Amino acid sequence: MTAHLPPVAVIGMHRSGTSCLAGCLEDLGLSLGAVNTAAPHNRKGNRENERLWPVHDGVLTRVGCAWDRPPTVPIEWTPAERDGLRAVLADYRDLPHPWGFKDPRATVLLDGWFEVVPDLRLIASIRHPLAVAGSLQARNGYDLDQSFAIWTAYNQAVLRWVEAPDSPVTAVIDYDAPDYVERVRAAAAGLGLDATAPMPFRDAELTHQHAQEPAPAPVAALWARLTDAAR
Template sequence: MSLAPVAVIGMHRSGTSCLAGCLENLGLTLGEVITEAPHNRRGNRENPRLWPVHDAVLARVGASWDRPPLEPIAWTRDEIAGLRSVLADYEGLPRPWGFKDPRATVLLDGWFEVFPDLRLAASIRHPLAVAGSLRARDGFDPAAAFAAWRGYNLAVLRWRGAIAFPIIDYDAPDYEVRVRRAAAALGLDAQAPMPFRSDELNHQGEQPEAPQEVRPMWRALQALAA
């Protein structure tokens, strides 16, 4: 089994917390993470010490979590050093270990510099569901939500064109089957109980066809999801 870490990636409000929590149930060690939050009843499963590292890289290029860059970002030596300092949190944890922060989706070049064999698992979600969730949490208008959704998922597609990794549709009716299949590919215990997933965590319900401006990308993501 590979001991390389696993990055759970994807757009904010796209089920990355659920995917990380489910993979944790199946044997992926996440370390000290947030397990309860106002807009994430079971926690976002993130190590908050990674946030300022990622935010600093984004700020340097004039981007932010809600205005993602559209091109890959090369990290500076100091930024890599900042990441390595946080990685001390993961020393001594049972393997395999992983992390989740949606920001990493558009910042993976730095992570691959530190871990050339980094493994990925992505969560995707219908753009209207994401827009609805961002409106409820942050007051986003649809245009801003779709722009952010495109930026993050552009990165998912870019990386999926370079390396193979599972992409999981958060709203797929066979979600559990897909996650367990991905877990098996990652060397986790695909047969273990997976209580993290709960339909009550999904507040957006079924969605109509994606709006025209994001429809081609959504179809491309769905074609790769399994």
């Protein structure tokens, strides 16, 4: 990889295929550094740098939020919070380029990221709201209303960046698309990765929730906008 390729953030709602997308991009040459490679609800790991968790959780806590009570407006980071992020990013300094990261919480906190990493590129993973709700019910015991509220906040944040002038979003990938592999490879080529490399991370056996029916009324319009963005 060439040294000038800018970094990449995998964004999207929790339980929406962000781990799979990050793992697939890592297969194709995205440098993720030290990440989680095994977890109770992600057999291959969530591909997250655990040092980023307290940075993001600290910002969320300061504004009275949490990963499952996400902010619905842009959040301005404090100088100390930006310095905390810079300290973690020192770990990425010697990685081959492009380097990247994945933590769904960053999706609702990207304003601070762009202050620290202005050339950051985004690639988003989306997933049917009923499949996400089923996963959250299985993992966290959340009901439909709570799951849809969380799903909505994260995906409104995704669309904010998709629809921004000079959008930094390079692709939106539907986790359940039948041509998922082809879509990821096309997106990887646009990021300067090796789109022809083996991509073993994708594993259908890891998908436990499926949704065939239309999105329910409270989330139907947002889901339609997301699927339009993924075309």
